[in-house]
Amino acid sequence: QVQLVESGGGLVQAGGSLRLSCAASGRTFSTQFMGWFRQAPGTEREFVASISSTGHIRNYSDSVRDRFTISRDNAKNTLYLQMNSLQVEDTAVYYCAAPYRWRPNPRLVGSYDYWGRGTQVTVSS
Numbered sequence: 001q002v003q004l005v006e007s008g009g010g011l012v013q014a015g016g017s018l019r020l021s022c023a024a025s026g027r028t029f030s031t032q033f034m035g036w037f038r039q040a041p042g043t044e045r046e047f048v049a050s051i052s053s054t055g056h057i058r059n060y061s062d063s064v065r066d067r068f069t070i071s072r073d074n075a076k077n078t079l080y081l082q083m084n085s086l087q088v089e090d091t092a093v094y095y096c097a098a099p100y101r102w103r104p105n106p107r108l109v110g111s112y113d114y115w116g117r118g119t120q121v122t123v124s125s
Contacts, residue, residue, distance in 0.1 A: 001026050002027050007023070008020040016086050022096030028077055036097070039092055051071065068083050069084075093118040
């Protein structure tokens with residue numbers, strides 16, 4: 001049974017930092033891209049960042065580029081998201097995701113088959 005478990009969320013003041021982790025179990029994702037998405041109340045789930053299997057290709061949404069960094073440790077089957085200079089607008093539930101097989105566009109929700117349950121990030125002003 002595949003599981004993705006996020007951790008590291010919490011309450012932080014604007015300008016602060018958090019580091020999210022996503023531990024995968026049940027299968028290895030070392031040959032697949034992985035991604036982070038987020039969803040604020042009343043909005044659709046949106047792409048945050050993705051990373052290729054080797055870590056060499058990283059994609060970011062415009063709203064987080066230059067503030068967030070996605071990384072992975074394939075030996076630990078773990079995905080990370082370092083979030084710096086957090087803004088109130090970053091408040092959301094953050095989800096880790098992985099695909100069953102390769103798909104061409106890692107920015108799409110539909111490209112992923114496995115999802116974690118999410119971790120809440122709240123940024124106060």
